Amino acid sequence: MAFHEQRFPLRLSLTSSGGPGRQTDIVSLSNGREARNRRWRFSRRRYDVGSALRSVADLYAVLEFFEARGGQLHAFRFRDPVDFSSARPDEGVTSLDQWIGTGDGVTTAFPLVKAYGDGAAVERRPVVKPVAGTLRIAVDGVERMTGFAVDATSGIVTFEEGHVPDAGSEIRAGFEYDVPVRFDTDRIEINLDAFRAGRIPSIPLIEVIP
Incomplete structure (x- = not known):
């Protein structure tokens, strides 16, 4: 696998959903208290760039980008629509x-x-x-x-x-x-909902360490 210094098309990322996630072990003690342990040093971000109604041209752009990355094989850049700068x-x-x-x-x-x-x-x-x-x-x-x-x-x-x-x-x-991510699926399913328009119900992305 490799990291491709390509950014997921910006116009297609503006309607994405997602954000940071963490993994915490929680053990309930006999006295009612909790012992909590952080398993990940840093949060790991997940996104979904599917679901929005798009033109056929946009659907093809996603398909082309997916094929060029080999599905989950190669990671790439993604601009978080909210958290993308030092300010x-x-x-x-x-x-x-x-x-x-x-x-x-x-x-x-x-x-x-x-x-x-x-x-x-x-x-x-x-x-x-x-x-x-x-x-x-x-x-x-x-x-x-x-x-x-x-x-x-x-x-x-x-x-x-x-x-x-x-x-x-x-x-x-x-x-x-940008956030380094990869596709979290090896399958892209396109649904045509209207003339020259359609949607991809889910396109999950997950942050990686390049």
């Missing part, structure tokens, strides 16, 4: 959105992450499929325009020689990103 949905991306590390004067590579928190706890999700051309970087609150690059296939930001962040400096980033 909140109603805000634009800035270079100060997310903390990605603290400089030590030596380290040149920093992985992109996105934090989710409410004061009681913070979860930092690795971002491995940033969208090319969207990255913005700031060091100690000052945006940098040059001296760094990002690998769009892994989410690793690398600073060039002469631009390595000094010890103690705060490194922040803003970016858009």
